[in-house]
Amino acid sequence: MFRPVVPLATVVLLALQGPAAGADAANGKALAEKHCARCHVVGAFNPHGGIGSTPSLQWIKKLPDWRDRFQTFYVRRPHLAFIKVKGLEPLTKLPPYAAPITITPGDADDIFAFVESMPVPKGHSDITPIDGK
Ligand code: HEC
Numbered sequence: 001m002f003r004p005v006v007p008l009a010t011v012v013l014l015a016l017q018g019p020a021a022g023a024d025a026a027n028g029k030a031l032a033e034k035h036c037a038r039c040h041v042v043g044a045f046n047p048h049g050g051i052g053s054t055p056s057l058q059w060i061k062k063l064p065d066w067r068d069r070f071q072t073f074y075v076r077r078p079h080l081a082f083i084k085v086k087g088l089e090p091l092t093k094l095p096p097y098a099a100p101i102t103i104t105p106g107d108a109d110d111i112f113a114f115v116e117s118m119p120v121p122k123g124h125s126d127i128t129p130i131d132g133k
Pocket of ligand 1: 032037039053069076079
């Protein structure tokens with residue numbers, strides 16, 4: 001029988017909570033530019049950077065469930081292999097195959113607050129318009 005480790009009600013409550021009050025979008029921006037920009041385009045920071053097969057952070061915001069994806073990115077593939085969140089039991093004991101990243105739960109909230117502030121690119125473009133261009 002399927003027995004969740006955490007009671008379902010807790011998961012639902014956590015999901016409904018959204019980003020923690022007082023999250024620091026400026027810190028989230030700095031963290032995203034330091035860590036996420038290795039693979040993702042992060043807005044205007046590295047419009048021609050990232051890895052080709054990896055969606056830009058702003059493109060992910062086009063998806064209707066982008067909030068879920070950003071609130072749980074560290075347990076989603078591929079991140080669970082190389083991102084460690086302090087205080088959370090790692091989901092795998094395998095060694096990371098990419099340079100490891102360690103963040104706190106508060107850092108994840110800050111990154112979410114930053115992503116929330118990013119404009120969503122229009123049309124099929126993956127690039128956030130910069131100064132109306
Ligand atoms: C080593 C490369 C790498 C790094 C570093 C990285 N990502 Fe990703 N990320 C990916 C790839 C590749 C995908 C696409 C996965 C897929 O298509 O299934 C992805 C997908 C995502 C998704 C969508 C996940 C889903 O299941 O829909 C989110 C959200 C995300 N990344 C956030 C972040 C954030 C925030 C950071 C920085 C803290 C980050 N990523 C750092 C490679 C990376």
